[in-house]
Amino acid sequence: MTDTASRPDTGTSIPDRPSLEGLEDKWDGVWSEQQLYAFDPGTTRDQVFSVDTPPPTASGSLHVGHVFGYSQADMIVRYQRMRGKNVFYPLGWDDNGLPTERRVQNYFGVRCDPSLPYDADFTPPQEGGDNKSSKAANQLPVSRRNFIELCERLTEIDEKSFEEVFRTLGLSVDWNHSYQTINAHSRATSQRAFLENLEADQAYQSEAPTMWDVTYRTAVAQAEQEDRDRDGAYHRLGFTRTDGSGSTVVIATTRPELLPACVALVAHPDDERYQDLFGSTVTSPLFGVEVPVLAHSLAQPDKGAGIAMICTFGDANDVTWWRELELPTRSVIGRDGRFLPEAPWISTPEGQALYSELAGLTVFSAQKRVVEMATESGDLTSEIEKISHPVKFYENGDKPLEYVTSRQWYLTNGGRDQSEGGLRDDLIARGKELTWHPAYMESRYRNWVEGLAGDWLISRQRFFGVPFPIWYAVGADGETDYDTVLTPPVESLPIDPTIDVPAGYEEAQRGVPGGFVADPDILDTWGTSSLTPQLAGGWNSDPELFSKVYPMDLRPQGHDIIRTWLFSTIVRSHLQQDSLPWTHASINGWILDPDRKKMSKSKGNVVTPIGLLEQHGSDGVRYWAGRARQGVDTAFDEGQMKIGRRLAIKILNASKFALGFGDAPADPAGRLAADPAVVTDPLDRALLAQLGKVVEQATVAFDDMDYARALEVAEPFFWAFCDDYIELVKERAHGNSASGEAGAASARAALAIALEVQLRLFAPVVVFATEEVWSWWRGGSVHTQSWPVAEPLFEAAAGQDASLVASVAQAAISVRRIKSDAKVSQKTPILSVRIVASPTVLAHLEAAAADLTALGRIESLELVAGETDEIITEDIELGEPPVKAPRNKG
RNA sequence: GGGUCGUUAGCUCAGUUGGUCAGAGCGCCUGGUUUACACCCAGGAGGUCGGGGGUUCGAGCCCCUCACGACCCACCA
Numbered sequence: 018m019t020d021t022a023s024r025p026d027t028g029t030s031i032p033d034r035p036s037l038e039g040l041e042d043k044w045d046g047v048w049s050e051q052q053l054y055a056f057d058p059g060t061t062r063d064q065v066f067s068v069d070t071p072p073p074t075a076s077g078s079l080h081v082g083h084v085f086g087y088s089q090a091d092m093i094v095r096y097q098r099m100r101g102k103n104v105f106y107p108l109g110w111d112d113n114g115l116p117t118e119r120r121v122q123n124y125f126g127v128r129c130d131p132s133l134p135y136d137a138d139f140t141p142p143q144e145g146g147d148n149k150s151s152k153a154a155n156q157l158p159v160s161r162r163n164f165i166e167l168c169e170r171l172t173e174i175d176e177k178s179f180e181e182v183f184r185t186l187g188l189s190v191d192w193n194h195s196y197q198t199i200n201a202h203s204r205a206t207s208q209r210a211f212l213e214n215l216e217a218d219q220a221y222q223s224e225a226p227t228m229w230d231v232t233y234r235t236a237v238a239q240a241e242q243e244d245r246d247r248d249g250a251y252h253r254l255g256f257t258r259t260d261g262s263g264s265t266v267v268i269a270t271t272r273p274e275l276l277p278a279c280v281a282l283v284a285h286p287d288d289e290r291y292q293d294l295f296g297s298t299v300t301s302p303l304f305g306v307e308v309p310v311l312a313h314s315l316a317q318p319d320k321g322a323g324i325a326m327i328c329t330f331g332d333a334n335d336v337t338w339w340r341e342l343e344l345p346t347r348s349v350i351g352r353d354g355r356f357l358p359e360a361p362w363i364s365t366p367e368g369q370a371l372y373s374e375l376a377g378l379t380v381f382s383a384q385k386r387v388v389e390m391a392t393e394s395g396d397l398t399s400e401i402e403k404i405s406h407p408v409k410f411y412e413n414g415d416k417p418l419e420y421v422t423s424r425q426w427y428l429t430n431g432g433r434d435q436s437e438g439g440l441r442d443d444l445i446a447r448g449k450e451l452t453w454h455p456a457y458m459e460s461r462y463r464n465w466v467e468g469l470a471g472d473w474l475i476s477r478q479r480f481f482g483v484p485f486p487i488w489y490a491v492g493a494d495g496e497t498d499y500d501t502v503l504t505p506p507v508e509s510l511p512i513d514p515t516i517d518v519p520a521g522y523e524e525a526q527r528g529v530p531g532g533f534v535a536d537p538d539i540l541d542t543w544g545t546s547s548l549t550p551q552l553a554g555g556w557n558s559d560p561e562l563f564s565k566v567y568p569m570d571l572r573p574q575g576h577d578i579i580r581t582w583l584f585s586t587i588v589r590s591h592l593q594q595d596s597l598p599w600t601h602a603s604i605n606g607w608i609l610d611p612d613r614k615k616m617s618k619s620k621g622n623v624v625t626p627i628g629l630l631e632q633h634g635s636d637g638v639r640y641w642a643g644r645a646r647q648g649v650d651t652a653f654d655e656g657q658m659k660i661g662r663r664l665a666i667k668i669l670n671a672s673k674f675a676l677g678f679g680d681a682p683a684d685p686a687g688r689l690a691a692d693p694a695v696v697t698d699p700l701d702r703a704l705l706a707q708l709g710k711v712v713e714q715a716t717v718a719f720d721d722m723d724y725a726r727a728l729e730v731a732e733p734f735f736w737a738f739c740d741d742y743i744e745l746v747k748e749r750a751h752g753n754s755a756s757g758e759a760g761a762a763s764a765r766a767a768l769a770i771a772l773e774v775q776l777r778l779f780a781p782v783v784v785f786a787t788e789e790v791w792s793w794w795r796g797g798s799v800h801t802q803s804w805p806v807a808e809p810l811f812e813a814a815a816g817q818d819a820s821l822v823a824s825v826a827q828a829a830i831s832v833r834r835i836k837s838d839a840k841v842s843q844k845t846p847i848l849s850v851r852i853v854a855s856p857t858v859l860a861h862l863e864a865a866a867a868d869l870t871a872l873g874r875i876e877s878l879e880l881v882a883g884e885t886d887e888i889i890t891e892d893i894e895l896g897e898p899p900v901k902a903p904r905n906k907g
Numbered sequence: 908g909g910g911u912c913g914u915u916a917g918c919u920c921a922g923u924u925g926g927u928c929a930g931a932g933c934g935c936c937u938g939g940u941u942u943a944c945a946c947c948c949a950g951g952a953g954g955u956c957g958g959g960g961g962u963u964c965g966a967g968c969c970c971c972u973c974a975c976g977a978c979c980c981a982c983c984a
Contacts, residue, residue, distance in 0.1 A: 035944090271983075317984080320983095321984035331983090331984085332983055332984085335984095407983050455912095460911055468980055468981075580979080607978090644921095644932095648912085651919090656918080657920095666946055667944070667946090669944085673944085676943095725921095726923085733932095739944090744941090834950055834951090838950075840939085843949060
């Protein structure tokens, strides 16, 4: 970084017509070849700035939101690099999980059938298909291993095309350190972390009712659930009292099909209406099952009928009541979402006959049938009352979640341990320890942690993911002994327990009495994604690297995944390393379409990023991202991209012009682009003083990771530099001024200094145009220069007051207005004019009078002090407009 | 119902500890081919800072309240 002082012997010459076209490819190629953004493993931790970047879902599509968020992070990173940090900036791919499974199914026309054997010579039936219509029936069943191989093949293709977009965007990622959440390294890391959690009693298995997606046939964690409003209806059903009175107790339910799964009725203990019922029993309509009437404070007197039927299981309250009131389990819904064949607790023949009609039906059909039955029998006591109510769905699913009792693995996340000073408190404290940008995002995190209802359900009944690295012993009776968990040694990871065999066993013992069985499940995709700092930092493979980059400095991400990715990453680091995973979190907002809705694929209003990059240039698109503040949802606005493109073009053109006046002598101290000693003109000095202030402000902003503020400071200065300063000093810089060679040298040196500093100020945002200009003129890359500092600029200003620039610019506007008002060309000479201004401003104008008269083509200028805050022009005498040259351009 | 953010010119947004803070860009209007830039330049018009209270010598900026918008959580008998 010492090459700022030396002038290159050779350089790219300045083009006649500078253009943005092709700069992305050109510079990406150069940077890549020079390994400009490669991490240097040789430095110490305090010199490193490490970033835990969001790994995009490789099988999804990149959308404009990605471009937005990644650009913002890149600006922060580039600033840190210019501050001399050794940047560790990897980018991974999240290629593990359901989205990949679905894409592979469509692309290759296959589906996974774990019961099939591996076929080493397998060729998929199709390639490149993307027809959503391909039905499961038309998909060729393949073994799990074949399926996973196809997943790996396809993700490689997808990742390549994503990388192209990110390179075009100008992200300063170190591609040598990219990672995948499904490759062997990640599987080993994820499995090791799980085994250590198991060892530390942070992971445990439990057989319990869990939210279950009947389409994907997998358990679903709280973080993956969402509410959707669905039409429903209260059905009022009468239960018969068993005291011989024959009277009925009416309950209201939106799930009448769960009537056969009823285990009790419940009302609030203080509810006057049901006091005499508590402790008694009633029989259910249709099925004639005798159930108790119980009291529990969770029952709400004002809801439904005020008394509810408890079924196993209709909702979260049912689970609570079932557990706390120690009720039996009467499950009717199977893992496929259909009614189970048997309901042995129904004792009456009539009840059994009715139930047999439900067996095998979907929830939807069963509800219809039960309502018909109850209507026929007269048990449905009144009209059905239609309502709209929220129903829980898996975020990727389209059928409501059901409760299914199953054995699952859990990881502690504070949802269960809510004791004073327990895990939940620890995790809330971690949130406070983290520096959030913007700060208020911390409350979203805390909100989520405080609202957790249970531990993290981490097992999934899917295929493409990281397998649980465990087996269970099989007893002599042939029953799986879930309490005897067999684990592999860490050195053997990654393993697939359905293929590998635990120590001390032979393959022949798989599934036989006295043998072993594999855990068939895979880890939640977040179970691996939550380890991105460990994956990228080499926790399981490169301890030396890990010690230099972890905990990382920055996690950039969207606010929508604070509850998932951010939270789960904090959980894993807290459990594994007893540390925060990073010190700063930069939270970007969403992109909203013109209707102020989040742009998302499902809403069909997504714009593809590559088209935007081509149309507006990467610098233009980055500018749009750079103008948006952290955390703030931002309108998708191509107008902003056009402005960004304009800025980038202006940088090219203004640079070309400013460099065209001739050389300025080099700075002997090597701190500036030209020798500050020759900057003697007051206007030039004032400009550098003003630029010094801009540098100070931009630095303060960037130190706070506020790229938007930094850009907001640099941008107006640059436009004023172009429109006012350059225009004012043009003639002088050419040597056409009374100040002669000294005045010209001063202007040229100031232009060089100011231009060079501004290129560095813009480099984090306008990456391609600044690099292009740098290459015309300076050695090396602008992106590895040091961030500018204000002190040499102030020294060069030699005490000149920066406000002189503003005074002269104001006067320039007044002079121009004379011609605008007269509707004549700005080239029209002013034969004479008197300018009246306050004494302070007047002194400024006197100091720059020669430049001002050159700008305005003023032949006779009179400057007069007056008691005014404005700049007044009077006694104006305009000359003849210049003769128009014939139009012969183009 | 709980929480968070927002409401400033037609549009997109700045306005950092209350005292040139009423701003920028776009759009609009009027001019101008000014050899760096027509992917341009110059000039101009536009707002009772969501409503209502309050604190203060003084409030987009602080407090209360209401309205509207957005998101997260809870609610699913």
